[in-house]
Amino acid sequence: xxxxxxxxxxxxLSEEAFLTINCTYTATGYPSLFWYVQYPGExxxxxxxxxxxxDKGSNKGFEATYRKETTSFHLEKGSVQVSDSAVxxxxxxxxxxxxxxxxxxxxxxxx
Amino acid sequence: EAGVAQSPRYKIIEKRQSVxxxxxxxxxxxxxxxxxxxxxxxxxxxxxxxxxxxxxxxxLPKDRFSAERLKGVDSTLKIQPAKLEDSAVYLCxxxxxxxxxxxxxxxxxxxxxxx
Numbered sequence: 001x002x003x004x005x006x007x008x009x010x011x012x013l014s015e016e017a018f019l020t021i022n023c024t025y026t027a028t029g030y031p032s033l034f035w036y037v038q039y040p041g042e043x044x045x046x047x048x049x050x051x052x053x054x055d056k057g058s059n060k061g062f063e064a065t066y067r068k069e070t071t072s073f074h075l076e077k078g079s080v081q082v083s084d085s086a087v088x089x090x091x092x093x094x095x096x097x098x099x100x101x102x103x104x105x106x107x108x109x110x111x
Numbered sequence: 112e113a114g115v116a117q118s119p120r121y122k123i124i125e126k127r128q129s130v131x132x133x134x135x136x137x138x139x140x141x142x143x144x145x146x147x148x149x150x151x152x153x154x155x156x157x158x159x160x161x162x163x164x165x166x167x168x169x170x171l172p173k174d175r176f177s178a179e180r181l182k183g184v185d186s187t188l189k190i191q192p193a194k195l196e197d198s199a200v201y202l203c204x205x206x207x208x209x210x211x212x213x214x215x216x217x218x219x220x221x222x223x224x225x226x
Contacts, residue, residue, distance in 0.1 A: 032211070032212035032213075043217045043219040043220055044154070044202065044217040045217070046214055046215070049212060051211040051212045089153050089154075093212060096159060096167050097142070097212075099146075099156070099215060101155070102153050103151070103152055104151075
């Protein structure tokens with residue numbers, strides 16, 4: 001069946017460091033891929049998405065490329081800020097467009 | 112544009128009691144979802160509605176959970192009777208089609224604690 005695997009956290013970085021959060025997936029067909037972010041005390045927000053192979057999603061300095069050959073959708077940011085501290089979820093769209101989420105990766109950025 | 116509304120935000124009940132959650136989706140969104148998010152895990156779909164019809168309820172524990180969507184707009188999720196393992200955040204989402212994919216927008220969630 002469809003599934004998403006994310007790197008375990010927490011990930012702890014200093015401000016302005018480079019961020020990578022790994023995400024791999026297993027799916028039948030050609031799902032859309034998403035990154036959602038959950039800031040402390042808030043609900044899930046869509047961060048970026050990609051709908052087909054080789055697409056790059058980007059938003060707020062974050063990027064992720066849909067790699068079909070490696071079944072991956074790694075999240076990257078060149079220079080993180082304290083305000084990026086949150087839990088990040090990778091997800092794919094399964095049957096009937098429901099979302100299948102990874103377990104989440106907590107990011108803590110220190111000044 | 113108003114977001115997805117949920118209430119209550121927090122609920123504490125004893126096991127074997129019943130509880131109900133309410134969701135109002137974004138206006139015009141035909142599809143509505145209920146997810147369960149257990150601490151430390153990603154959300155898991157419980158039930159999906161298209162207008163007021165059920166599309167997918169394969170992961171809903173039907174012996175204790177029920178849900179309905181009134182007139183294709185608001186929805187309620189009920190648990191009766193609750194168990195300790197039902198302690199979780201219950202998320203409601205609604206979606207629309209944009210750029211070849213359905214984007215889901217989430218409400219703030221209801222945090223349920225069963226004691």
